[in-house]
Amino acid sequence: RTVFLKDYQAPAYGIPRVRLQVDIHDGVTRVTAGLNMRRAESTPVGTPLKLHGVNLTLKALAIDGAELEADAYTVAGEELVIHAVPEAADFVLHTEVEIDPEHNTALEGLYLSKGMYCTQCEPEGFRKITYFVDRPDNMALFTTTISADKKRYPVLLANGNCTTRGDAANGRHFATWEDPFPKPSYLFALVAGNLACLEDHFVTRSGRKVTLKLFAEQHDLRQCHHAMESLKASMRWDEERYGREYDLDIFMIVAVSHFNMGAMENKGLNIFNTSCVLAHPETTTDLGFQRVESVVAHEYFHNWSGNRVTCRDWFQLSLKEGFTVFRDQQFSADQLSASVQRIEDVAVLRNAQFAEDAGPLAHPVRPESFIEINNFYTATVYEKGAEIVRMLHTVLGEADFRKGTDLYFDRHDGQGVTVEDFVQALADASGRDLSPFMQWYRQPGTPVLHVSTAHDAVAQTYTLTVRQSVPAKTGFPEPKLLPIPVKLALFARDGQPLPLQLTGESAAVGVERVLIADQAEQRWVFTGVTEAPVPSLLRDFSAPVILDYAAGDEELLFLMRHDNNGFNRWLSAQTLFERMMLAVIEGGAAELPGLAAVLESLAGLLPGLVETDPELAAKLLQLPTENYLADKVGVIDPQRIHDVRLGLQKAIAKHLSAFFQNQYLNGHESSYQYSSEAIAARTWRDVSLHYALLGTPSFTLRDAVGENYRKAPHMTERMSALRALVHHDAPHAAVCLADFFGRFAKEALVIDSWFAVQATNPLRGVEEVRRLTAHSAFTLTNPNRMRSLLAQFANANPVQFHRADGAGYRLIGEKIAELDALNPQVASRLLGAFSRWKRLEPGRQALAREVLQGLAGRALSNDTSETLGRLLG
């Protein structure tokens, strides 16, 4: 059944208060609920009461103490309908149900993960725990009592503060938790397990002492310190940057090994995928450390952007997710390097979100309809949503943006609101009309910004002509114009930025400005421009658009060297590489155009850059991905894309062969430091190794990699060496893989990376992956493990996934079918790997179609069948 935004109606009955009793026993968990019901004023007396419920065995049902007769209610599909409702507006409903968390492989609702009970309720999982008005606009005060065997489940947690705990008969015990803040059911959480705890505290700016507890398995506790530091940094940052203080006496994070997503912001009791909380130099790479820091921050920030102010309905998901992603991006930019952070965020946007927006799974940041809301936790809702908030921030400036967010939190505290409410608060606080920005939420598709320039030497003017076009998408045949902030600077040939003065202005306004392109076509004329400048456009990626500006190669090379915006140096290089590769892939050029000049330029630039900004040097050399290039061509031949990209890498590698080898051989790794300088050095080291091996590697180098694998002082170095060995099919690869598995057999997250490094090997493919699916350490029931092999293969090894005989498609299709029966959410997501199928060359397209149609012939979950339906169109 499809749900539409336009059909929104407030709930007929609300539940302002809940008393929940969860009794965990082997084989069955009993959930008893006392629900204080309230009929809405607009609801006529006698209106049937409908509650959500899925996979519940109803044991008892009573209103105001009186058991209901069998004909007073019906249980149909995912609803309990009570026909005989009291006349009084307020009454108490008692329910008792039984659930089966031990067999809950979908990991939604209450489930068992490695011997511990935990929950995931967002978006609609609470209905798998008890009957409820399971929607975000129902705000309730929760009191939760959990009881379980004391020996096996010594730790019992729920939202809020623990008010009572004690022993019960038969070796059992219980704990009661009260959450003083009303919240929607999706923020409910409970945990019962045998967990170790890392404890610390944080003093808020108003002087309240907050207890911080991080729960994990005993053996993982030594890996929790980085998350704890990240949490404290996040709490401080949100006070300083957004004036947001934490509001309970305790904040808890629990690490669980079976989790569909990254983490969940349940009030006062965040539940995390172990991959987003555990970090230790011996087991975790730089990327892992950064991920922990940003996810801890993200979930913590939700306490205000999501929990205190929540969503009215799930169409508004980006209200909390887009805003919170923007906030965690700002936080991360403040922790390490701001320009590197922006490069990484934009890389995700351009690789994942642009792809989604260009294909059959495209949808607006605020969707208008869905069958399964779980399918809408997407790059569009998260990343494009964050870009909209970033544009608003760019347009308002920091001070007015902050006034706006203060007003938003103040005005809507305790409410479930809409995207309009958010934009309106920013508008009211700043006195600006921001309503045109609403259109960004309403239509899908990545706009193209066409820019052309003209210099008039006589009049000393420089004219920028800007046109926008937004692609029409299914359901959105007539996209509207959008306000597109274009941050720009103009550079003189000597590398100096020019003062920017538009005609009609009495003086120049700085050397960088933001123009708003909001017409089909418009023109800006800069005066006092004596020589033709080099424009630096869309600085910091000021809008999520595709820039179409026919810069000359020299202009891009110039910006790559001289732009004072680090992000734009990177973007210029990306644009140049993209253009060269597409000329061959798509344009039929026999060789990469302009290669000699690019190689010369890199040779001139890199040695110096490595000294001053090694991370930028590394990022410059990470070429646009194969999937990104695939989205730029009409008909996709994955093999050709792979070959051309590899060709460019090899050309760079050969030209600078000695340089890359020396960089790698002369560097050496010491003990792990988490700092932007140390990360920069390690990232460069990894990139130089990759190019060194693609050039003409000496025996010394080959030996050094094996040696560095063995001696590595931390995982970043060890993984870099291992990946290099495996992906370059070095003689030591097999031995090191075996060593790695043995060394880390007890570290699940490291074993995940052992699978991933093999799944992404462009030299080995389907047979290898199939063999690994039979490995004793592989299982479909743990999403991390499943993804480390299958999603990594399907999304990050395109040349093998798209093997011409279709074996890659068949393997993934087969696994999706198996997985769908266990865990629909992750199965549906894996299916996204087929999103480009319609643009594949005819041979591969036919093979992919066969697999998709094969799946369509089976009984599938809502999640997977919705995604499949959209893919098949």
Ligand code: ARG
């Ligand atoms: N709200 C969580 C976060 O972004 C994500 C939870 C999504 N869960 C899901 N089952 N789709 O922090």
Ligand code: ZN
């Ligand atoms: Zn989130």
